[in-house]
Amino acid sequence: MASLPSSPAQPPHALLPLLAAVLAGFAAAAVVLLTLGDRAVAIGFAGAGLIAAGGLFGARRLFRSDTGAEPRTDWSVAHALAAASDDALAVTDRAGRLVCANARYEALFSGWPTPPTLPVGDAAVAALGAAARAAWRDGAGACDALQVFGVLVRAQVTRIGEESLVWRFVGAQPLDLAARVQSLIFGPTGDRLGAAGIMAVLLGPDGRVRAANRVFCLRAMGNGDSPAEGRDFARFLITDTRGFVRFEREGLGGTPLRVLQIPFLEGEEAPLLVALLDEEQPSTVTPAVGASAAAHLRSLIALLPSGLALVDRDGRFVSMNDAFTRAARVNAAAPPLYPGDLVVREDKAAVADAIRRFAGGAAQSAEMTVRFTDAPDDPVAITIAGARGLGDAAVLISLKDSGEEGKLxxxxxxxxxxxxxxxxxxxxxxxxxxxxxxxxxxxxxxxxxxxxxxxxxxxxxxxxxxxxxxxxxxxxLLAFSRQQTLRPQVLQLPDVISEVSNLLKRLLGETVRLEIKHGRNLGPVRADPGQLEQVVVNLAVNARDAMLAANPNGGGTLTIETMAVSGSEIRRMDEEVLPHGDYTALRIADTGAGIPADILPKIFEPFFTTKEVGKGTGLGLSTVYGIVKQSGGFIFAGNGAGGGAEFIIYLPVHAAAEAQVAKVPVVKEKPADLWGSGTILIVEDEDMVRAIAERALTRQGYTVLTAENGEAALELLDRIERPDLLISDVVMPLLDGPSMARQVRKRYPDLPILFMSGYAEEQLRRSIALDNVGFLPKPFSVQQLAEAARDVLAPK
CATH class of the missing domain: 1.10.287.130 (Signal transduction histidine kinase, dimerisation/phosphotransfer (DHp) domain)
Structure with a gap:
């Protein structure tokens, strides 16, 4: 533990004036007594000296300046907390000096350097400096993706009071564990492994040796004292035509080796532990040596954080380390006898067959995915390999506890x-x-x-x-796939709820009570009012069915609430999905039985429904999800405090100052006269759609020409005069509509164009990238086609 020296004690010369006053009083008393012989007067002089000393002491206490000595800081609590932490910790003062640090900090940085000037590269030092400035200013700072000797470390800087910074380096444990394993291999433990016939090597991410015990150096290089550090591990080994591995120095006549790779740390940059064993020969290996080797290797495996277990030839567990028991959720009170006892019924046969195959001497290894009985919805990857030469153990099972990585x-x-x-x-x-x-x-x-x-x-x-x-x-379907055509408007959520409230009362029936609450200072949102109404209706109908299922006699309350959510509230929520900003939220809650935990992750999946066959398609909530996401919002499902289901929709506040808030969907009046004149070129690859469009526009008085694809349309334009309007499908084989339209615009820059498609307008507009074009979503009626053609041809 490193720390600053403690403050010095009060110097002894500070008491000299007091001592002088006392001695002067007693000296004066002695002189009076010797010369006058009057004891009363002598006592008076002695008392005067004591009074003077007391006065001096009181004056020093009363008028003592605090600027002369710094207060002494007790760092014992900080030392105890730092020593107990699994992370590397350091404390610096206002002047940037290192106050104290724990042993893990020393191991991480090979000494006591002062943050932010650490041996991590110029860019990382600059990032640490920025984090320190942020901590002084805001109270906390952080530096992610800090590479320390090939291991990813995250630095967190926190201000304590106004005088100190606490530096915490998270993720340093792998370095500490790697260093510990390296010292075990290189030290007396490595010699004990060698005596048991185990050659242990620690490899870096580049495949070079970081540490090796003496028996490996002796077999690989001929001298146990020869340094193997920095050498390429692969160059020590050769493989014959039958796949047996031997030392290159011993040649093809050497003893075959069994190579066990033990990934005791996660990550591509983590070191790898390799154990080499001679292939067991009954005539040369004694049982005592085999048992000793197995005991030492099991001790080494028990130290590793990767989930490892050994299984005997009969398929029973021999041992398992702590990481395996945690990842496999093993019950310590009743441990399993066979690996198949840990997995679901469907995976038992596959696990048993794999263990039987490798226990019988199968080469290489196999990876498979299983599901544990305690978490049947979370597949886990395991590796099964043979483990000859380990006493009773015949199979090694390696389990990767992916945690957050697996969830991602x-x-x-x-x-x-x-x-x-x-x-x-x-x-x-x-x-x-x-x-x-x-x-x-x-x-x-x-x-x-x-x-x-x-x-x-x-x-x-x-x-x-x-x-x-x-x-x-x-x-x-298009709403679910987020490809529907929306007609977004800037509106207020209470207006949408008001428009649909009468319909909701009829849908909910007389037994369900509807409560509507509106918050204050609601910001406008930009969305399609018709689609938002569909969202509210779908969620309300689902809530009604859930309440009737929980209470067949009827009854319940459906609550619809709108509220303003500021950016500061979003930051306090600490929700990773929601970007920081201002939102207008819509909350729909019921008093039913709620959503079971095993169903909650699946409710937005298409065609997933808990209703009886024939009573639900499973597209309701997926449609809601698609509409909300296509509108730029976010939806969260859960269970409220009262136990019922709760859906909260966050729509970003539309910040355009010039936007006009529409209270109700605006319906544009269409004149009754749809007759027109001019030449229209229709490009459509579907024969039936092309025929309908041609007949419909011909009846309205237009001269109509048709082409079955974009290339045919370009050839037709070479032979005819300029048309008055081009109507084209967007997605077509050979040459799509936008590509064809670009070539036409080069010839006729001001030609009006009307696209028609069954896909979403918003999605297609990004690929069209043309000005002054209209869009007509499919399916459309004859009247809608005529109106669209008239609007595009109308003078602007």
Missing amino acids: KRQVAQATKMQAVGQLAGGVAHDFNNILTAIIGHCDLMLMRHSPGDSDYDDIQQIRANSNRAASLTRQ
């Missing part, structure tokens, strides 16, 4: 799966939109020839109504 991988895999399903849903919706466009268009054309009262009129209307229902389903 599962989240990435889930996100990848959701993205793939979303792309599939978007593609299916696009194809359905083409089909529905043709069905709705033919219905519109037939309705033009039939009047109400005709025998076919009601049938055609029924077909059109069912087509519109199918179109709403495709919109749900």
